[in-house]
Amino acid sequence: MNKLNRKAMFLFFIMISTVFISGCWSQKELNELAIISAMAIDKNEDGKYVKTIQFVNPGNVAGGLQGGGGGQGPAVTVYTATGDTILEAHINASAKVSRRLYHAHANLLVISEEVAREEGIDGIIDAFERDPEVRTESKIVIARDAKAGDIVKSLTSIDKVPSEKVNKTLLVTERARGENIVVSIQDFISVSASLGREPVISGFRIKGEPEKGKKMENVQQSELDATLEASGLAVFKEEKLIDWYEGDLAKGTMWILDKIQQTDVKVSWKGKKNAVVYNVIRQKTNVSADTKNTYPEMTIHVRAEGDIRELTTPVDITDPAVISDLEKEIEKEIKKQLEKAVTRTQKNNSDIFGFGEVVHRTDPEKWKKMKRDWDDEYFPYVNVNVKVDAFIRRTGLRTNSFHSNTEK
Amino acid sequence: MEKAKISAYQLFVLIVLFELGSAMLIPLAIEAKQDAWLAILIGMAAGFCLFLVYYSLYAYYPDTPPTDYAQKIMGTVLGRMIAFLYVLYFVYLSARVVRDFGEMLVIVFYPETPLFIMNALMVLVAVYTVRKGIEVLARTGELLFVLVSLLAISGLFLIVVAGIIEISNLQPVLEEGMKPVIKTAFTQTLYFPFGEIVVFMMILPYLNQPKKAKRTGLLALGISGVTLALIMALNTSVLGVATVERSLFPLLSTIQAIEVAGFLERLDVSFMVASVIGGFFKITLFFYVSVAGTASLFKIKEPTQLAYPLGVVILLLSMMIASNFTEHLQEGVDIVPLYVHFPFQVMIPVILLIIAFFKKGKQNDQAINK
Numbered sequence: 117m118n119k120l121n122r123k124a125m126f127l128f129f130i131m132i133s134t135v136f137i138s139g140c141w142s143q144k145e146l147n148e149l150a151i152i153s154a155m156a157i158d159k160n161e162d163g164k165y166v167k168t169i170q171f172v173n174p175g176n177v178a179g180g181l182q183g184g185g186g187g188q189g190p191a192v193t194v195y196t197a198t199g200d201t202i203l204e205a206h207i208n209a210s211a212k213v214s215r216r217l218y219h220a221h222a223n224l225l226v227i228s229e230e231v232a233r234e235e236g237i238d239g240i241i242d243a244f245e246r247d248p249e250v251r252t253e254s255k256i257v258i259a260r261d262a263k264a265g266d267i268v269k270s271l272t273s274i275d276k277v278p279s280e281k282v283n284k285t286l287l288v289t290e291r292a293r294g295e296n297i298v299v300s301i302q303d304f305i306s307v308s309a310s311l312g313r314e315p316v317i318s319g320f321r322i323k324g325e326p327e328k329g330k331k332m333e334n335v336q337q338s339e340l341d342a343t344l345e346a347s348g349l350a351v352f353k354e355e356k357l358i359d360w361y362e363g364d365l366a367k368g369t370m371w372i373l374d375k376i377q378q379t380d381v382k383v384s385w386k387g388k389k390n391a392v393v394y395n396v397i398r399q400k401t402n403v404s405a406d407t408k409n410t411y412p413e414m415t416i417h418v419r420a421e422g423d424i425r426e427l428t429t430p431v432d433i434t435d436p437a438v439i440s441d442l443e444k445e446i447e448k449e450i451k452k453q454l455e456k457a458v459t460r461t462q463k464n465n466s467d468i469f470g471f472g473e474v475v476h477r478t479d480p481e482k483w484k485k486m487k488r489d490w491d492d493e494y495f496p497y498v499n500v501n502v503k504v505d506a507f508i509r510r511t512g513l514r515t516n517s518f519h520s521n522t523e524k
Numbered sequence: 525m526e527k528a529k530i531s532a533y534q535l536f537v538l539i540v541l542f543e544l545g546s547a548m549l550i551p552l553a554i555e556a557k558q559d560a561w562l563a564i565l566i567g568m569a570a571g572f573c574l575f576l577v578y579y580s581l582y583a584y585y586p587d588t589p590p591t592d593y594a595q596k597i598m599g600t601v602l603g604r605m606i607a608f609l610y611v612l613y614f615v616y617l618s619a620r621v622v623r624d625f626g627e628m629l630v631i632v633f634y635p636e637t638p639l640f641i642m643n644a645l646m647v648l649v650a651v652y653t654v655r656k657g658i659e660v661l662a663r664t665g666e667l668l669f670v671l672v673s674l675l676a677i678s679g680l681f682l683i684v685v686a687g688i689i690e691i692s693n694l695q696p697v698l699e700e701g702m703k704p705v706i707k708t709a710f711t712q713t714l715y716f717p718f719g720e721i722v723v724f725m726m727i728l729p730y731l732n733q734p735k736k737a738k739r740t741g742l743l744a745l746g747i748s749g750v751t752l753a754l755i756m757a758l759n760t761s762v763l764g765v766a767t768v769e770r771s772l773f774p775l776l777s778t779i780q781a782i783e784v785a786g787f788l789e790r791l792d793v794s795f796m797v798a799s800v801i802g803g804f805f806k807i808t809l810f811f812y813v814s815v816a817g818t819a820s821l822f823k824i825k826e827p828t829q830l831a832y833p834l835g836v837v838i839l840l841l842s843m844m845i846a847s848n849f850t851e852h853l854q855e856g857v858d859i860v861p862l863y864v865h866f867p868f869q870v871m872i873p874v875i876l877l878i879i880a881f882f883k884k885g886k887q888n889d890q891a892i893n894k
Contacts, residue, residue, distance in 0.1 A: 142636040248632050253780060302781060309766035477692060480699040
């Protein structure tokens with residue numbers, strides 16, 4: 117009897133524990149969640165934050181290509197809400213959404229240029245960093261010449277979820293062109309918190325008409341009415357946006373930040389512009405500081421390797437002497453880009469290159485005196501030497517260009 | 525003392541899991557900024573000395589727990605007082621660790637679950653384990669140590685592969701000279717986590733090969749010290765000092781930063797598994813020695829009977845010791861090391877050792893080797 121009792125008790129406890137330890141305390145089924153894919157922050161005329169939240173419509177994302185499944189509606193739905201703080205706007209959004217807002221899959225935060233220029237973005241970021249549900253690996257971009265809300269409202273093709281499209285575009289263009297940088301919330305915070313460095317964030321703009329971008333018709337044509345496009349680097353100083361870098365300036369900045377993976381360098385040959393296009397395959401940039409004098413002296417050393425990928429004029433690239441001359445031209449061109457970026461940045465008094473951090477590492481003692489007014493008192497007067505070593509390794513499948521033959 | 529024996533390997537595993545327990549979660553030694561790893565290593569070296577003190581006491585009395593030999597050394601009255609204080613100390617630390625882990629789980633993973641439930645569940649598991657005795661705990665340790673090691677190795681591998689390490693974040697080394705590093709080592713890391721090995725004074729008598737105690741203890745301390753230093757170096761190099769300083773659980777942020785091949789990401793769960801395992805051992809070991817100490821002090825025949833009442837005490841204490849997490853952390857950094865750890869980890873053991881030396885003379889290893 118006693119034995120039976122014990123068995124019964126044991127069974128009873130096992131059954132009870134299925135209720136208590138299965139972790140259903142705050143269980144949420146998938147159909148109770150509204151999965152956020154991107155968020156955008158604007159400000160309205162009353163000075164309140166406008167938070168635009170992009171939700172994934174799971175049924176409409178899946179399977180266009182696999183046949184069936186994919187619904188007719190747009191892949192995302194967007195709601196906006198206002199509030200004095202980010203959190204308030206977020207909570208207010210719940211009045212419009214039938215499900216619990218679920219952050220863990222959000223991977224994009226868009227901030228409007230206006231907000232970034234006028235009040236800076238440090239105040240916005242804290243709410244995102246503090247919340248354990250938000251991923252600090254989410255990427256940040258600045259909406260350029262557009263409302264941040266419009267960026268997340270635009271429908272996109274190929275990648276149907278716009279936040280995916282923005283993230284992937286950033287990643288691809290950072291790799292291939294090197295004028296944009298992928299910055300996550302975490303990256304932004306760690307740079308922003310450092311005294312010896314100021315952040316840069318990529319810009320995104322809408323090419324076309326934002327109003328048409330919201331309609332399904334936008335993605336039902338070969339050329340979209342509104343396309344999201346990576347555009348420029350937003351330069352910050354003391355948490356506020358102060359400048360946009362594009363083209364050579366952006367590239368020069370990316371070189372110094374050692375973020376270039378691949379990019380093209382056009383050089384002229386015998387007076388002809390853009391005669392040779394050099395494609396960088398890999399590079400390494402080192403920045404070092406010499407702190408003997410009052411103003412530190414920085415040396416940027418670039419070592420690039422790459423191929424010749426395009427000849428617009430006949431150049432005899434079978435001749436090693438020509439190759440080494442070309443290398444010199446390429447070095448000059450890269451050096452020009454870097455110097456351009458340095459000059460402009462020193463004018464901006466904003467050390468986006470992290471020279472301050474290098475000085476800090478090299479000479480901690482001197483840095484202590486400089487760190488408080490590094491950006492305004494020291495950084496603009498730093499002497500910067502640029503040294504570039506470029507190597508042409510290969511020339512593609514062909515040696516000389518076919519127009520070498522037609523020349524005669 | 526229960527009749528149980530553990531092997532040297534089991535002791536090793538218990539020490540490592542215990543040392544890593546809560547220390548790997550927090551920004552350990554961050555007062556030393558980017559030199560935190562160095563402060564940890566120095567703390568570890570000093571921890572070796574402390575362990576040798578405990579070991580020497582053990583060598584004098586290889587078969588009795590300190591709650592007993594304190595009475596032999598200091599006389600019954602004073603010895604009992606000391607033993608009682610030690611029991612309180614262990615109970616308090618156990619409650620602190622319960623609180624640490626309860627808060628961690630609530631902050632990171634279960635924001636809507638009350639802290640009490642978290643703490644109660646953990647204490648419940650600890651009570652169950654303590655009732656089963658030290659041998660079961662040691663075997664559990666052997667099993668879970670493999671899991672934790674696998675997580676650690678794969679975690680390290682993924683962090684390296686993800687390419688998120690910025691060695692320059694660790695520079696400049698010794699920016700402010702040695703002073704802040706030494707200060708951090710001797711005001712923080714020495715006591716937490718290395719000095720906490722004092723609980724193993726109560727576990728050492730269970731060792732089946734007393735000869736191996738010294739080597740095992742030092743090796744385990746060394747491995748956990750190097751691991752902790754590596755963890756802090758990784759945290760700093762991945763996140764930067766500024767972020768680590770502001771993080772409650774920097775290791776979590778480091779793991780979240782891993783993104784490999786587009787799908788090996790959001791590995792938070794491995795952090796949770798490793799930390800809960802470590803926390804379980806830390807709580808249970810503190811809890812176990814509280815029970816064992818109480819039993820030997822009050823001559824209770826069945827120590828396991830104490831598990832439930834002491835469990836309730838620890839649970840309630842864990843809820844009461846601080847009204848919010850900020851207060852709990854502040855106590856842990858400012859008050860506990862100096863006013864609680866220092867007397868119990870350094871002062872009392874050293875005094876006991878000196879008196880024991882005069883009483884028993886230089887017979888150190890003989891007792892063990894005979």
